[in-house]
Amino acid sequence: MTKAMFLDFFGTIVFEDNEMIKKISKKTAERANNPCTWQEVNEYWWNRFSEMFEESYGEDFLRQREIEIISLQETLDYFDAELDADKHAQFIFDYWERPEIYKDAELFLKEVKVPVFILSNIDKLDLEKAADYHHLHVEGLITSEDVRAYKPRVEIFKEGLKQAGCRPEDVLHVGDSLKDDVQGAQKAGIKAVWINREKRNKPVHASPEFEVTRLTELFNYI
CATH class of the missing domain: 1.10.150 (DNA polymerase; domain 1)
Structure with a gap:
């Protein structure tokens, strides 16, 4: 679960x-x-x-x-x-x-029933301002600046687990980068979902647990 x-x-x-x-x-x-x-x-x-x-x-x-x-x-x-x-x-x-937001992301964040943490390589203040600009209500905002390490290093994922109070097997990480998000999460023992919005061909070395094209598809997995 x-x-x-x-x-x-x-x-x-x-x-x-x-x-x-x-x-x-x-x-x-x-x-x-x-x-x-x-x-x-x-x-x-x-x-x-x-x-x-x-x-x-x-x-x-x-x-x-x-x-x-x-x-x-x-x-x-x-x-x-x-x-x-x-x-x-x-x-x-x-x-x-003030980035442009995906419509499916807005819908997903409004309807998702489990706590959501945003893990980003962007700077802390930029993420806070962007989240505020789009009125995003999530459990936590964690950046590489907080842990002085960028994905795919595991520090940011470990900080996420600490703040969520969860074990790696209790969490799904979702991201568009096979290197930073999928491989980074998996190195931390977390199941990874590749969001492939452009329907790119998946390299043979990549092995996300799931693949979606829209965040709303995640409701099938949680």
């Missing part, structure tokens, strides 16, 4: 910031003195962001806002693009505070 639900936030409850990233990548390519496509900018930026993300842990932990600005500045420097990193990163931060 499921006693609590852990939900990822971006890509699960609300839309990702992909469109904002795409706009900045396009503007960077337009202003770059080193000729490039916006896709090349996007790939370089994402790779640098991901590297810093994985290195951010414990005493070396950086908030996601810090990683975003540093990785964007390094991207602008690499392509020699005349763009203000702080100004354009702020567009992303503004979106994090």
Whole structure:
């Protein structure tokens, strides 16, 4: 019997910031003195962001806002693009505070009968503001900033279990990332549900316990 639900936030409850990233990548390519496509900018930026993300842990932990600005500045420097990193990163931060929510997520959170905890890699204040913006009433908001570790590390899942007062086998974690959410939860002994909104092909190495395309499908499992 499921006693609590852990939900990822971006890509699960609300839309990702992909469109904002795409706009900045396009503007960077337009202003770059080193000729490039916006896709090349996007790939370089994402790779640098991901590297810093994985290195951010414990005493070396950086908030996601810090990683975003540093990785964007390094991207602008690499392509020699005349763009203000702080100004354009702020567009992303503004979106994090007021993201677009999935309609099925609103319905699910209104009707679900078990306690829900949101576990997110986003910064604490951004998650609090986004939850308040959408009037989300959940049992707890737990971020990587709280535990100084990003998913798929297990610290955030263990903190979720502590706050929920549950054993791993009593919880389901739901997220859109096979690496961060599915593998991360499973490493903590928690059953994982992959929300595959875009109906992507599942890699052979991935093995979520369940797969759904909408959060409302979870009512079949709890």
